[in-house]
Amino acid sequence: MKIELIVNGKQQELDSAPGETLLHLLRRIGYKGVKKGCESGDCGACAVLLDDRVVNSCLVLAAKADGHRVTTVEGLAGQDKTGELHPVQEAFLEHGAVQCGYCSPGMIIAAVDLLAHNPNPSDQEIKEGISGNLCRCTGYVKQIEAIRIAAEKMRKSADV
Amino acid sequence: MALSNLKEYVRPDELDVALSLVKERGTSARVIGGGIDLVRSSSPDIETLVDLSHLSLSYVRQTDKGVAIGATTTLTEILEAPALENYLQGVVVEMLHQVGAPPLRNLASMGGTLASAHPWSDVITLFLALGAQVTLYNGVTRMVPLSDLYASRALLSPAIITEALLPAYAKGTAAAFMKFSRTKFDIAILNCACLISTQNGDCKGVRLTAGGTPQLATLLPAAAEVLLGRRLNQTSIGQAAGIARETTLVRDDLRASGNYRRELVYAGVKRCLTCVSRQLSGVSQ
Structure with missing residues (x-):
């Protein structure tokens, strides 16, 4: 079947089998930043923004996403055409929130959704925001710190 | 691949069309809201998915009878709905904060949650206590207590859940x-x-x-x-x-x-x- 997606701002018409998941479709067309993990909605490695909300792409049929906007981690940087990293990505790099990096795309996407809807989250709200993203390296301390710092930075630039 | 025999994915614009498809295709058809349960299904019987997302059933409305929630409303949309912020001291919001994680709540629909009837469902445990009513459509619309739905699953064959109502309660x-x-x-x-x-x-x-x-x-x-x-x-x-x-x-x-x-x-x-x-x-x- 034919479906239309707007992936990272680019409209695409794609062929997809009715049972294909969004995860498989995105990776098939080259968005390898969308990681294949548990494929059962537990780990969050495959998280993307569907319209403006974080979802596990392994639990979304590609057909369900037909006509919607999809943002992968590849689409976060340079949204203002300067090629700059998203503040959450910058904070993850600067504050050591990445170890093996496999969970990072999904966790960054989850954090972007959280901060878009709650610009000043408490640590508890940050924990809830990334509760669908498993990290087996870091113990989450650095990610929570990075998201807190990204939130501060985003609030400051919104005030300017 | 899950859903290996899936042949068609349909998003009707009218409830009657959705119901007709379910009736015509029989047990090979499944109705989906968020669809997260069925994505992983290995059932070879499923050949048609009828997606309700184009039926304008995503809403949370304050009515004189209580709070009405459309079938395709996601758990996140319910959690963020102003109508439920103070409903019974925010008990629905408090419960939903404990259901899964945001990526799941952004997909899971109210109707799908009630129809799937997972034994561990937090939503069902609370909605039963609150005396929730569900609206079913099988050509005619009727409202039944949620408890009746689980007493007789035959109520859903064939019928589509279109809404849940959380009744208004007096002070005290x-x-x-x-x-x-x-x-x-x-x-x-x-x-x-x-x-x-x-x-x-x-x-x-x-x-x-x-x-x-x-x-x-x-x-x-x-x-x-x-x-x-x-x-x-x-x-x-x-x-x-x-x-x-x-x-x-x-x-x-x-x-x-x-x-x-x-x-x-x-x-x-x-x-x-x-x-x-x-x-x-x-x-x-």
């Missing part, structure tokens, strides 16, 4: 929800809920539920009955919790033993009733 009514799980976001080992309506300080209406026993949530009528006409205090709460412990059917599964669950029923009912008692007496939590 309070509700509470309690979940026991390994972490806040895990599937419940057991969950409990209660709704208490009072008149002159005495319990006039009582609904208690326990779910994840590990079966689907049910009402606990014997425990509720002991509270009728009485004030909520340490004695009456202890008695109700004790009866709930003795009368609730529990058993072992991979998450917990039946004996452990029996004790959780006692603790859960006691905590829910204590929480409601504090709310009704105006003591902050």
